[in-house]
Structures are given as structure tokens and as C-alpha cells.
Amino acid sequence: MDRAPGLSVRLKLTLSYAGFVMVASAMLLAVVWVFLLRYVPDRAMVFAPGPSIPTRSDLLRAFVPKAAIMLVFVLVFGLLGGWLLAGQMLAPLTRITDATRMAATGSLAHRVRLEGRSDEFRELADAFDAMLARLEAHVAEQQRFAANASHELRTPLAITQTLLDVARNDQSRGNDELVDRLHFVNSRAIDLTEALLVLSRADQRSFVREHVDLSLIAEEATETLLPIAEERGINIETSGDVTPTVGSPALLQQLATNLVHNAIVHNLAGQGTVWVTTSVHDKSVVLAVENTGEKLTPQLVSTLAEPFQRGSKRIRTDHAGVGLGLAIVKSITQAHDGTLTLTPRATGGLCVTVQLPAPSG
Missing domain, CATH: 3.30.565.10 (Histidine kinase-like ATPase, C-terminal domain)
Structure with missing residues (x-):
């Protein structure tokens, strides 16, 4: 199936990680900002000689630039960290994908064999390996069956051809013996064909219970x-x-x-x-x-x-x-x-x- 190009899962996970970190950081800064505003007056108040108490405007000029720098740093950190974490998390999926491509080309002997403790990816890899093993055994069985069936079907045809050649070259022989042997060989071929049909019907489960x-x-x-x-x-x-x-x-x-x-x-x-x-x-x-x-x-x-x-x-x-x-x-x-x-x-x-x-x- 042809599909339009889109973002990779790794990039999507990276953006998701970075976005989550940015939202969490912004919420943390907002909490800090609200907490500080409770204790900072709107205008400067001087009760005695000496330095005046900072106002909200002063706090805004001091806090916002540093907060913006911190958010940029968090964004870069989130993107880099998210990219590395996503790559590490998706590494087993990459191996499974490679094994799937190899199986699609006809190579059923390859196995993922994902090491480590059990998790969702390893369960998927184990199930995929088991499926490949069953497919490989089934294909090998079908190949043997096709070869054997071809041999078995070829045998009565070869015998029939030999009998006809002998009868044509030796016309002095009676036809009764030839007819009897041809009847026997043909019956064996019919029995084999009917057996193959029954076997195919059973394999396809095309019957009413x-x-x-x-x-x-x-x-x-x-x-x-x-x-x-x-x-x-x-x-x-x-x-x-x-x-x-x-x-x-x-x-x-x-x-x-x-x-x-x-x-x-x-x-x-x-x-x-x-x-x-x-x-x-x-x-x-x-x-x-x-x-x-x-x-x-x-x-x-x-x-x-x-x-x-x-x-x-x-x-x-x-x-x-x-x-x-x-x-x-x-x-x-x-x-x-x-x-x-x-x-x-x-x-x-x-x-x-x-x-x-x-x-x-």
C-alpha cells in the first residue's frame, strides 16, 4: 500500500517528550511566579532611610529573561534527551521490522531473538519468532508435499506411456492384458487425485460442522x-x-x-x-x-x-x-x-x- 510520507515514530516521541518537559517547566515557572507575586508589592514603599523594596516590575525584568533562557535550555535538553530515549526504546521495534522485511523477501530462517527480560516488545518478538518458525515448517512441508505429489502423479502417467509404447511397437500382443494394466494404473491415479482433494478440503476447513x-x-x-x-x-x-x-x-x-x-x-x-x-x-x-x-x-x-x-x-x-x-x-x-x-x-x-x-x- 502506497502511503504519503509522514513523521517517524521516533520524531513523534521526541516531540512528545520535549513538549511534556516544556509544559512541566512552564507550569513550574508559573507556580514560582505566582508564589513570588504574593509577596511583592505593586509599587515601591519606603518606610525608612535605605534601599527600597523591589516591585513587581523589577521582579519581572529580572525573572523573565532568565526564565526564557531556562526554557530554551529545557527545550534543547528535551529534544536531545527525547531523541536518545526514543531511539533506545524503539531499537527492538527496528529489529522486528528488519526481520519482517527479510521474511517478506522469502527468508524465513531469520529470527529476532530479542534478549532481556520480558516486556511488550520482547513478547512481540517472541510471538514473531514463533510465527516465523511455524511458517518455515509449513512452507517446507508444502514444498515436500508438492515434490512428492508431482512424483506420485508422474508415476502412473509414465507407466501408461510405457504400456502404450510397448503396445504400439509389439502389435502381436493381445489388448486384454494392456487394458487391464491401464485400468489398474488409471484407478491408482484416480485414487491419488481424490485423496489429494480430500486432503486439500481438510486443510482449508471448508466444511459444515x-x-x-x-x-x-x-x-x-x-x-x-x-x-x-x-x-x-x-x-x-x-x-x-x-x-x-x-x-x-x-x-x-x-x-x-x-x-x-x-x-x-x-x-x-x-x-x-x-x-x-x-x-x-x-x-x-x-x-x-x-x-x-x-x-x-x-x-x-x-x-x-x-x-x-x-x-x-x-x-x-x-x-x-x-x-x-x-x-x-x-x-x-x-x-x-x-x-x-x-x-x-x-x-x-x-x-x-x-x-x-x-x-x-
Whole structure:
């Protein structure tokens, strides 16, 4: 925004300091002048031989020049002192302004790091540093996401191009195999695109909040995925009471479906178990999905909620997703002001806990 040039804050503070000092000095001189006038007669009175008593005119001629000189000195002192004090007081603001300009140019690594005891400027600097840290982390995450998304979207296109080239160069091969493989690759690309759309919708929080029962949502997700579990020989156990919360039924359904699907896919085939439980606490409701599986390290678990991070040690099948399952769960949870916790089980597998606010009132 273009603005007309104006006085700097430092100059305004300097003039304010000097003006205050001048007013205070003038008031002090006025008090002294009024006090002296009470004891000085209007005209000279001579009661005995000797010097006469000074009159108000004499006092005026003696007092006013010295008072004017003193006011000029006070004005100069106020301007110089005010300029130095204002500069010292505004020094932290100058550092914050410089950091803001650097951030505006794209340099988010810079921090103010204002030293000293806590005051208004230091609280502002600390809040600004925290904001820069969040922005830097968010930008880095978005850059990684864009790179990973581009790679994931490029893969099915490259496979499709290769299949078409092979079919064109080798016309003796049947079209049935080509159509089946193209159908599979295209389905994966569609799944990835839809997952990206759901992730974007959750990040933007563009949904209407409604009263929902999280236990019913978890039960519906379990029933929907039961055929996949039976195909892999996975046993699903559900438990929990009515679990009311407020949010988007569609997004919460996606959240529960992703959790149960991940627990089924990344499990021990033929002998695995999935536990789906819901519970109510004082100010929150909890959906927990736990599954058996290979042992996972805390370092690996800490990356599973990142986009396209599937975990190299987790079991993959034809039902494996596009690597956005837990990333979508994380975004939906954050969009509902909740918390997502991933914990490796000591005997192998993963425990995922989603904690959402309970409805108020």
C-alpha cells in the first residue's frame, strides 16, 4: 500500500517528550511566579532611610529573561534527551521490522531473538519468532508435499506411456492384458487425485460442522472394510459407547475408514487383529485403532503421518493406498481441533489415537 510520507515514530516521541518537559517547566515557572507575586508589592514603599523594596516590575525584568533562557535550555535538553530515549526504546521495534522485511523477501530462517527480560516488545518478538518458525515448517512441508505429489502423479502417467509404447511397437500382443494394466494404473491415479482433494478440503476447513456419533462412524467404516479383512484373515474387534462430537460427517467417515484400512493392510496376514474402540472423557472423545504387525521404531512411526510416507517395513498388498492415508487423518484431525497420536506397540504393530473435542453444552 502506497502511503504519503509522514513523521517517524521516533520524531513523534521526541516531540512528545520535549513538549511534556516544556509544559512541566512552564507550569513550574508559573507556580514560582505566582508564589513570588504574593509577596511583592505593586509599587515601591519606603518606610525608612535605605534601599527600597523591589516591585513587581523589577521582579519581572529580572525573572523573565532568565526564565526564557531556562526554557530554551529545557527545550534543547528535551529534544536531545527525547531523541536518545526514543531511539533506545524503539531499537527492538527496528529489529522486528528488519526481520519482517527479510521474511517478506522469502527468508524465513531469520529470527529476532530479542534478549532481556520480558516486556511488550520482547513478547512481540517472541510471538514473531514463533510465527516465523511455524511458517518455515509449513512452507517446507508444502514444498515436500508438492515434490512428492508431482512424483506420485508422474508415476502412473509414465507407466501408461510405457504400456502404450510397448503396445504400439509389439502389435502381436493381445489388448486384454494392456487394458487391464491401464485400468489398474488409471484407478491408482484416480485414487491419488481424490485423496489429494480430500486432503486439500481438510486443510482449508471448508466444511459444515454437525453433531455426529463417532462410534457409529467407526462401526460403519469397519463394516465397509470387513470384506478386505476377511480376505486377509484379519479379525476386527470393536467396542465403545455413544461418542458424540461435532464435525463433518463425511470427513470423519474418511478419517475412520483410513485408520481401519491402514490397520487391515499393514497387519499380519492370516493371523492379525484390529481393535477399534471409542471412549468419552471430560472434554474430549477418543477413537483408537490398534493393530498387530511388524515391530516399528519410534523414528519410523514419527514419519508415517507425513504425505506419501508408507514405511518401508510395513507390509504392502494390492490393497495398499497411495501414501496419504495417515496424512489425511492428520489433516482432518487438525481441522477438527483435535490431536493425533501414533504409538508403536511393544509386540508389533501400531496404535493410532484420535482425540476430538466433546460438544459443548
